[in-house]
Amino acid sequence: MALKIKPLSDRVLIEPAAAETKTASGIYIPETAKEKPQKGKVVAVGKGSKKHEMTVKVGDEVLYGKYAGTELKLEGKDYLIMREEDILAIV
Amino acid sequence: MALKIKPLSDRVLIEPAAAETKTASGIYIPETAKEKPQKGKVVAVGKGSKKHEMTVKVGDEVLYGKYAGTELKLEGKDYLIMREEDILAIV
Amino acid sequence: MALKIKPLSDRVLIEPAAAETKTASGIYIPETAKEKPQKGKVVAVGKGSKKHEMTVKVGDEVLYGKYAGTELKLEGKDYLIMREEDILAIV
Amino acid sequence: MALKIKPLSDRVLIEPAAAETKTASGIYIPETAKEKPQKGKVVAVGKGSKKHEMTVKVGDEVLYGKYAGTELKLEGKDYLIMREEDILAIV
Amino acid sequence: MALKIKPLSDRVLIEPAAAETKTASGIYIPETAKEKPQKGKVVAVGKGSKKHEMTVKVGDEVLYGKYAGTELKLEGKDYLIMREEDILAIV
Amino acid sequence: MALKIKPLSDRVLIEPAAAETKTASGIYIPETAKEKPQKGKVVAVGKGSKKHEMTVKVGDEVLYGKYAGTELKLEGKDYLIMREEDILAIV
Amino acid sequence: MALKIKPLSDRVLIEPAAAETKTASGIYIPETAKEKPQKGKVVAVGKGSKKHEMTVKVGDEVLYGKYAGTELKLEGKDYLIMREEDILAIV
Numbered sequence: 001m002a003l004k005i006k007p008l009s010d011r012v013l014i015e016p017a018a019a020e021t022k023t024a025s026g027i028y029i030p031e032t033a034k035e036k037p038q039k040g041k042v043v044a045v046g047k048g049s050k051k052h053e054m055t056v057k058v059g060d061e062v063l064y065g066k067y068a069g070t071e072l073k074l075e076g077k078d079y080l081i082m083r084e085e086d087i088l089a090i091v
Numbered sequence: 092m093a094l095k096i097k098p099l100s101d102r103v104l105i106e107p108a109a110a111e112t113k114t115a116s117g118i119y120i121p122e123t124a125k126e127k128p129q130k131g132k133v134v135a136v137g138k139g140s141k142k143h144e145m146t147v148k149v150g151d152e153v154l155y156g157k158y159a160g161t162e163l164k165l166e167g168k169d170y171l172i173m174r175e176e177d178i179l180a181i182v
Numbered sequence: 183m184a185l186k187i188k189p190l191s192d193r194v195l196i197e198p199a200a201a202e203t204k205t206a207s208g209i210y211i212p213e214t215a216k217e218k219p220q221k222g223k224v225v226a227v228g229k230g231s232k233k234h235e236m237t238v239k240v241g242d243e244v245l246y247g248k249y250a251g252t253e254l255k256l257e258g259k260d261y262l263i264m265r266e267e268d269i270l271a272i273v
Numbered sequence: 274m275a276l277k278i279k280p281l282s283d284r285v286l287i288e289p290a291a292a293e294t295k296t297a298s299g300i301y302i303p304e305t306a307k308e309k310p311q312k313g314k315v316v317a318v319g320k321g322s323k324k325h326e327m328t329v330k331v332g333d334e335v336l337y338g339k340y341a342g343t344e345l346k347l348e349g350k351d352y353l354i355m356r357e358e359d360i361l362a363i364v
Numbered sequence: 365m366a367l368k369i370k371p372l373s374d375r376v377l378i379e380p381a382a383a384e385t386k387t388a389s390g391i392y393i394p395e396t397a398k399e400k401p402q403k404g405k406v407v408a409v410g411k412g413s414k415k416h417e418m419t420v421k422v423g424d425e426v427l428y429g430k431y432a433g434t435e436l437k438l439e440g441k442d443y444l445i446m447r448e449e450d451i452l453a454i455v
Numbered sequence: 456m457a458l459k460i461k462p463l464s465d466r467v468l469i470e471p472a473a474a475e476t477k478t479a480s481g482i483y484i485p486e487t488a489k490e491k492p493q494k495g496k497v498v499a500v501g502k503g504s505k506k507h508e509m510t511v512k513v514g515d516e517v518l519y520g521k522y523a524g525t526e527l528k529l530e531g532k533d534y535l536i537m538r539e540e541d542i543l544a545i546v
Numbered sequence: 547m548a549l550k551i552k553p554l555s556d557r558v559l560i561e562p563a564a565a566e567t568k569t570a571s572g573i574y575i576p577e578t579a580k581e582k583p584q585k586g587k588v589v590a591v592g593k594g595s596k597k598h599e600m601t602v603k604v605g606d607e608v609l610y611g612k613y614a615g616t617e618l619k620l621e622g623k624d625y626l627i628m629r630e631e632d633i634l635a636i637v
Contacts, residue, residue: 006181008146008153013180037436037445044180050144053414055372062372063436063445070179072128072154081128081154081179088434088445089377089408090370097272099237099244104271135271141235161270163219163245172219172245172270188363190328190335195362226362232326252361254310254336263310263336263361279545281510281517286544317544323508343543345492345518354492354518354543401618401627417596419554426554427618427627452616452627453559453590454552461636463601463608468635499635505599525634527583527609536583536609536634 003074005044007081010052013044014062014069014080037063037088040080054084063088094165096135098172101143104135105153105160105171128154128179131171145175154179185256187226189263192234195226196244196251196262219245219270222262236266245270276347278317280354283325286317287335287342287353310336310361313353327357336361367438369408371445374416377408378426378433378444401427401452404444418448427452458529460499462536465507468499469517469524469535492518492543495535509539518543549620551590553627556598559590560608560615560626583609583634586626600630609634 007013017039041061048054056062069082098104108130132152139145147153160173189195199221223243230236238244251264280286290312314334321327329335342355371377381403405425412418420426433446462468472494496516503509511517524537553559563585587607594600602608615628 004182005154008175008178008180011179037434046180047146050142051414055411063369065434070128070156072179074182085373087372088375088436089372089410091368091438095273096245099266099269099271102270137271138237141233161219161247163270165273186364187336190357190360190362193361228362229328232324252310252338254361256364277546278518281539281542281544284543319544320510323506343492343520345543347546401616415596419593427551429616449555451554452557452618453554453592455550455620459637460609463630463633463635466634501635502601505597525583525611527634529637 003044005074007044007046009046009049010054010084011046011081012042012054012056012062012084012087014040014064014082015043016040016078016080017061038066038068039063039091043079046084048084052084056084056087056090060090062090094135096165098135098137100137100140101145101175102137102172103133103145103147103153103175103178105131105155105173106134107131107169107171108152129157129159130154130182134170137175139175143175147175147178147181151181153181185226187256189226189228191228191231192236192266193228193263194224194236194238194244194266194269196222196246196264197225198222198260198262199243220248220250221245221273225261228266230266234266238266238269238272242272244272276317278347280317280319282319282322283327283357284319284354285315285327285329285335285357285360287313287337287355288316289313289351289353290334311339311341312336312364316352319357321357325357329357329360329363333363335363367408369438371408371410373410373413374418374448375410375445376406376418376420376426376448376451378404378428378446379407380404380442380444381425402430402432403427403455407443410448412448416448420448420451420454424454426454458499460529462499462501464501464504465509465539466501466536467497467509467511467517467539467542469495469519469537470498471495471533471535472516493521493523494518494546498534501539503539507539511539511542511545515545517545549590551620553590553592555592555595556600556630557592557627558588558600558602558608558630558633560586560610560628561589562586562624562626563607584612584614585609585637589625592630594630598630602630602633602636606636608636 005013042056042058045054064087068086069080072079096104133147133149136145136149155178159177160171163170163172187195224238224240227236227240246269250268251262254261254263278286315329315331318327318329318331337360341359342353345352345354369377406420406422409418409420409422428451432450433444436443436445460468497511497513500509500511500513519542523541524535527534527536551559588602588604591600591604610633614632615626618625
């Protein structure tokens with residue numbers, strides 16, 4: 001079921017992956033001192049802005065910084081909304 | 092009844108939603124540690140600027156950061172005025 | 183009587199409204215925790231700059247942030263001079 | 274007698290008005306809490322820069338912020354040199 | 365075996381060199397007070413952005429600042445993801 | 456004798472005037488609370504940059520802020536090297 | 547023998563001069579309170595960027611700020627890698 005939310009500008013809505021699961025591509029979050037990226041799935045993408053053309057698409061699995069984005073709840077599930085700039089990579 | 096206020100530049104006037112209501116699209120504000128977005132309805136939109144073309148329209152329901160905007164009272168009701176940049180998504 | 187003052191660049195000279203009056207359009211300054219806008223009348227407008235085209239005109243009633251602008255006295259009356267960027271809306 | 278000084282870029286040389294005089298246009302510096310502008314006469318003007326075209330001319334009476342500019346003494350008199358950006362208005 | 369990760373924008377995925385090895389080109393990390401660069405091999409490169417065209421290619425050995433990038437683990441190995449701007453040189 | 460030094464970009468090499476001399480144009484450094492400009496002679500000028508076209512020429516006497524520039528010694532004499540932006544005026 | 551290192555973007559690799567030598571052009575590092583420049587020889591130069599065209603060439607003797615750059619060791623010798631912007635002058 002498609003969500004009715006439309007992120008503004010260069011923002012992306014992400015469904016965070018469950019914290020301990022090992023993904024198909026075998027990505028783990030290491031446990032050392034540096035800030036670690038988190039993983040999630042893109043569920044909605046803004047139209048971009050004059051300064052930023054969007055790269056990620058709905059369905060992409062992405063890595064993003066631990067403190068990136070703002071939490072929100074839609075239809076009872078937790079999501080994160082962040083600027084595409086805060087996404088590190090598509091995995 | 093239309094309000095006489097005209098937001099300047101890339102600003103948007105928003106009527107905040109009542110704090111505890113569950114919206115039609117089922118959006119809740121989660122209760123965890125991170126900053127949560129707020130929800131409201133766009134009631135007036137500026138003309139934009141050279142650097143920013145406006146996206147939201149009067150009537151849009153939007154999410155915005157908890158500390159975004161400046162409060163003001165018009166015809167006895169509370170509103171928020173903020174830059175469109177502070178709006179996270181249309182819901 | 184027209185004032186002889188010519189604001190430079192993107193600046194606007196504003197005659198602040200008396201603090202407690204209720205305006206024709208019924209705007210009040212609410213009394214909560216957030217910073218509230220102030221109201222005043224535009225009495226002189228700069229020519230703008232390469233980066234900023236002016237929107238407000240002499241006679242416009244405007245809202246602006248509480249700490250916006252610099253106070254000055256002309257012909258015995260108090261005024262504020264601020265950048266148009268600091269004006270929130272025309273009411 | 275013309276001064277030999279040539280302000281660089283978008284700078285302006287100003288002869289500050291004596292602190293207590295009431296000017297022809299009746300401008301006073303109010304005595305409240307906010308920062309007040311000062312008044313002076315433009316005595317030399319830079320050629321501007323790529324980013325800034327000059328507006329003030331030699332002879333203009335101008336208002337500027339209390340802490341704007343750098344003091345210097347020419348032919349025994351005190352002057353201020355500041356960027357035109359720091360000038361609030363021509364009076 | 366090629367990794368499935370695709371760094372976003374001007375980001376580069378780097379496999380850090382083991383800390384004490386002496387490389388073919390004889391580069392050592394000196395032991396003085398200043399921040400020292402680290403060495404690694406480029407394993408994936410983003411497509412760049414409007415503001416940044418990419419220079420490094422997969423397989424390049426590069427030097428980067430000690431605190432550059434974000435750690436992540438792929439297929440059980442540690443990597444760093446950073447902006448190309450944080451890479452000092454190709455060696 | 457010409458110096459062999461070539462300032463880079465928008466930098467200017469200046470020979471500072473002796474601290475207490477009164478110049479031909481009668482400039483003194485006043486002794487009040489604000490930061491005072493210093494005076495010196497331009498001895499070498501960079502070629503400028505894309506963002507900055509040079510104005511001062513070798514031989515110009517200039518005023519500059521008290522803390523502007525970096526000291527260096529050439530052929531046994533003290534000089535200052537600074538960006539042209541830090542020069543206030545040609546006197 | 548040419549080094550295999552290729553500085554990225556607008557970076558320059560510099561071989562610092564021995565601290566106490568007096569150079570051919572007679573440059574000394576004065577011993578006063580202000581930050582002093584250091585001297586060295588350019589051994590490798592990046593290709594520049596969209597925003598910065600390179601000026602220095604391999605073999606140039608340059609002055610740079612005391613805290614500019616990052617130290618690295620190549621073939622057993624100490625070098626500094628820094629942005630051309632941090633180079634003050636060619637001597």
